[in-house]
Amino acid sequence: MKRTLISLAGAVGLAVAQPAIETPLIGYMQDKAGTLHAVLGTAGNFVLGPVMDAPLESRHAATSRIERRGSTLYILDPDGGVADILPPEAQAALLIENGVVYSTPNEIVVKSFRDKEIHFPAQGVTILRRMSADYVQAGADRQFAVRVERDREALFVLPKLPDVAPRRKEPANAAPPDIPWRSRQQ
Numbered sequence: 572m573k574r575t576l577i578s579l580a581g582a583v584g585l586a587v588a589q590p591a592i593e594t595p596l597i598g599y600m601q602d603k604a605g606t607l608h609a610v611l612g613t614a615g616n617f618v619l620g621p622v623m624d625a626p627l628e629s630r631h632a633a634t635s636r637i638e639r640r641g642s643t644l645y646i647l648d649p650d651g652g653v654a655d656i657l658p659p660e661a662q663a664a665l666l667i668e669n670g671v672v673y674s675t676p677n678e679i680v681v682k683s684f685r686d687k688e689i690h691f692p693a694q695g696v697t698i699l700r701r702m703s704a705d706y707v708q709a710g711a712d713r714q715f716a717v718r719v720e721r722d723r724e725a726l727f728v729l730p731k732l733p734d735v736a737p738r739r740k741e742p743a744n745a746a747p748p749d750i751p752w753r754s755r756q757q
Contacts, residue, residue, distance in 0.1 A: 610729065619730050635648055655671070662674050670683040693726065
């Protein structure tokens, strides 16, 4: 009995001494209404976190930029010269560290400026947003996360966002809603 109590006390002490384990933050995704949601988990195991109130920082890779001229997307270097031309079917593009992510009607392409191009099948992607340094959100009827970390590129399906109407702010002096109470009859 004494040994059991000592063992139990030791186990409780070890459990209490453990620091709180936090779910890793992958980045942030934006729904169609423009609301930011934290995306938690590990690669391939995503969970939507709380709605974020703060706006997401806008960060640009290096100082290059993407410009549409007619129906063609050009990647321009800092001096305004053409560094690369994306295929005519490119619909959306986003600069990343040492490359670009772009979508066509049937796929998402992660293109390194140096050596390779990786194609992922995904139809109808028209919006690309940065989630974090290593992930890009690809928006279509389904939401995708594209891992753009060098030599670890992958495509993941994000959880579906619930269709919820935006919350209205009630006036501070609003009366609480009437709640019908039923009495218990015995």
